[in-house]
Amino acid sequence: MRVLGIEGTAWCASAALYDAETDSVLIESDPYEPDSGGIHPREAAEHMSEAIPEVVDRVLTAAEAEHGPDAVDAVAFSRGPGLGPCLRIVGTAARALAGTLGVPLVGVNHMVAHLEIGRHRSGFDNPVCLNASGANAHLLGYHDGRYRVLGETMDAGVGNAIDKFTRHVGWSHPGGPKVESAAAEFAETGSGESGADSVADLLDLPYVVKGMDFSFSGISSAANDAADDGVPVEEICFSLQEHVFAMLAEVSERALSLTGADELVLGGGVAQNDRLREMLAAMCEVRGADFHAPEPRFLRDNAGMIAVLGAKMAAAGDTVEISESAVDPSFRPDQVPVTWRSGESVARGRAGGGPGTAGRDSEADRRGAEATVTVEGTGGDRRVIKRREEKSYRHPELDRTLRRDRTVAEARLTSEARRAGVPTPLVYDVDLANTTLTLQHVGERDLATALDERRTEAVGRHLARLHDAGIVHGDPTTRNVRVSPDRAAAARGDAEGAETSGESSAAPETYLIDFGLGYHTGHVEDHAMDLHVFEGSVRATATDPEPLIAALESGYESVGDDEVLDRLRDVADRGRYR
Numbered sequence: 001m002r003v004l005g006i007e008g009t010a011w012c013a014s015a016a017l018y019d020a021e022t023d024s025v026l027i028e029s030d031p032y033e034p035d036s037g038g039i040h041p042r043e044a045a046e047h048m049s050e051a052i053p054e055v056v057d058r059v060l061t062a063a064e065a066e067h068g069p070d071a072v073d074a075v076a077f078s079r080g081p082g083l084g085p086c087l088r089i090v091g092t093a094a095r096a097l098a099g100t101l102g103v104p105l106v107g108v109n110h111m112v113a114h115l116e117i118g119r120h121r122s123g124f125d126n127p128v129c130l131n132a133s134g135a136n137a138h139l140l141g142y143h144d145g146r147y148r149v150l151g152e153t154m155d156a157g158v159g160n161a162i163d164k165f166t167r168h169v170g171w172s173h174p175g176g177p178k179v180e181s182a183a184a185e186f187a188e189t190g191s192g193e194s195g196a197d198s199v200a201d202l203l204d205l206p207y208v209v210k211g212m213d214f215s216f217s218g219i220s221s222a223a224n225d226a227a228d229d230g231v232p233v234e235e236i237c238f239s240l241q242e243h244v245f246a247m248l249a250e251v252s253e254r255a256l257s258l259t260g261a262d263e264l265v266l267g268g269g270v271a272q273n274d275r276l277r278e279m280l281a282a283m284c285e286v287r288g289a290d291f292h293a294p295e296p297r298f299l300r301d302n303a304g305m306i307a308v309l310g311a312k313m314a315a316a317g318d319t320v321e322i323s324e325s326a327v328d329p330s331f332r333p334d335q336v337p338v339t340w341r342s343g344e345s346v347a348r349g350r351a352g353g354g355p356g357t358a359g360r361d362s363e364a365d366r367r368g369a370e371a372t373v374t375v376e377g378t379g380g381d382r383r384v385i386k387r388r389e390e391k392s393y394r395h396p397e398l399d400r401t402l403r404r405d406r407t408v409a410e411a412r413l414t415s416e417a418r419r420a421g422v423p424t425p426l427v428y429d430v431d432l433a434n435t436t437l438t439l440q441h442v443g444e445r446d447l448a449t450a451l452d453e454r455r456t457e458a459v460g461r462h463l464a465r466l467h468d469a470g471i472v473h474g475d476p477t478t479r480n481v482r483v484s485p486d487r488a489a490a491a492r493g494d495a496e497g498a499e500t501s502g503e504s505s506a507a508p509e510t511y512l513i514d515f516g517l518g519y520h521t522g523h524v525e526d527h528a529m530d531l532h533v534f535e536g537s538v539r540a541t542a543t544d545p546e547p548l549i550a551a552l553e554s555g556y557e558s559v560g561d562d563e564v565l566d567r568l569r570d571v572a573d574r575g576r577y578r
């Protein structure tokens, strides 16, 4: 099969021919380069209306010269997300071409194409995908017929966050490559010390990770302020990259840890950055995961990725009638039914006690995303030694600060939460020099391996109590809740657990752990975000998440503030794919 793909969501007018038999891709692109500032939607659309017919014509001419008049079996186009005026031009061109050639039309989600091209080129079976593009930044994992959003930016896309700074200092669009070369220059020369091992100095910029979600708005503003204060621009570029890419590497590691996946693919325009690729490769190497980033021509916006996914969709019969083929500027990747692949969830055997959970849940040493955990002692005296490991991928200064601050936060908040009536482990010892905590061993397994409604309801109550005390957890996932087998309830054959029926006679059975990302706040938004993070981790792993989430919310409602649940809907509905 041969598919002609058309891309034009924002800046890159592109057409491509993918030949599935030979696995070859011909790409013809014509970028829009704004004279000043960022991308102007009207100018971009004008560019598309001129450039799309030209690139399509070049590809079609080459295809017909080689394969004759029946060279193309289907036409695929980017249906969204992107700028409406640009998308409409692409849609119109694709419909007209499919009609003229008398072949089916395939509507492709641009973000899923950024993911699938990496899966295709790497040959990986079931990777987690980090899309690092201009307008977006998110982690995707396949689960139950969809690509689920495991984590995403809470505000700007990663490229836009970088470009916002370069616009501020008067550099032309796109800023990403210029930041990369300025940062590389500073990395060579910017150390206060000399010597082969010296590392360039780092500015202190905001680093915001909440579970697998993250935010760039603070860091863009702080970088702009630093420039206004006269900090050399190369130095800001270096620190900006070190912070932003460390955040992306950290959330990617969390996603690998949560799902148990051992493959990561990278996509999107920012993925052309060597420093980002280096960090992700280093992170994966330490974890024993495989990492792949396709060649640059498949990373920046391009029609090759649209044609490749288009061919997979067409082969699965996933074509679209012209009357149904309207574009969608806010098309989310998790709206796409994944018709072209089958198989296992990315969270293989990690949820609901499926295969593989028994081994994982044995009480041997284990490595979370941040720390290694060793269990010492036996029976009721078991202790957990939790050491936050050095992360070789990130700048040593940032690494030290994060590990130290999180160890302090975890020790404090674990105890404060306990005093607020939330079951947490006792903290026996804090060794800051080694960023190590000694904690009471609690529960028998992670909630991820024993998800049920009664337990998510308990998590709802615990989070409400925590929030009421002015604390957020910061990373409430199904791996950061420990649970005990509910023997009392099983014996009674009764749905109510020991926790609610007999607090005094039975130990609580649902504990919150891992408060390293927690902090004090009374803001409704922060509280809602905590619930959002937990719901995301349930959705990423559970086969039937809705009843579990309903139970969480009803648990929360029984103790906490209704306003938080209202805000949660806003957080969930906020469309970030524009």
Ligand SMILES: C[C@@H](O)[C@H](NC(=O)OP(=O)(O)OC[C@H]1O[C@@H](n2cnc3c(N)ncnc32)[C@H](O)[C@@H]1O)C(=O)O
Pocket: 009, 010, 011, 081, 082, 083, 110, 132, 133, 134, 135, 136, 157, 158, 159, 160, 162, 163, 174, 175, 176, 177, 180, 268, 269, 270, 271, 272, 273, 274, 299, 300, 301, 578
């Ligand atoms: C919806 C669609 O239109 C949008 N496309 C898009 O953002 O173009 P893409 O080619 O994936 O990414 C462009 C971004 O990638 C950044 N970029 C390019 N080369 C870079 C580099 N070497 N280092 C850092 N950023 C880089 C640019 O600064 C720009 O912000 C998207 O995928 O979100």
Ligand SMILES: Nc1ncnc2c1ncn2[C@@H]1O[C@H](COP(=O)(O)OP(=O)(O)OP(=O)(O)O)[C@@H](O)[C@H]1O
Pocket: 254, 257, 258, 366, 367, 368, 369, 370, 371, 372, 373, 384, 386, 425, 439, 440, 441, 442, 443, 445, 446, 479, 480, 482, 513, 514, 516
């Ligand atoms: N106090 C404890 N009692 C029993 N088990 C624990 C305790 N603390 C940690 N564990 C086990 O170790 C695992 C990793 O611990 P933790 O979540 O604190 O580390 P982490 O590296 O921060 O993990 P992540 O960032 O992936 O959530 C937990 O999922 C849990 O299985």
Ligand SMILES: [Fe+2]
Pocket: 110, 114, 133, 134, 268, 269, 300, 301
């Ligand atoms: Fe893109």
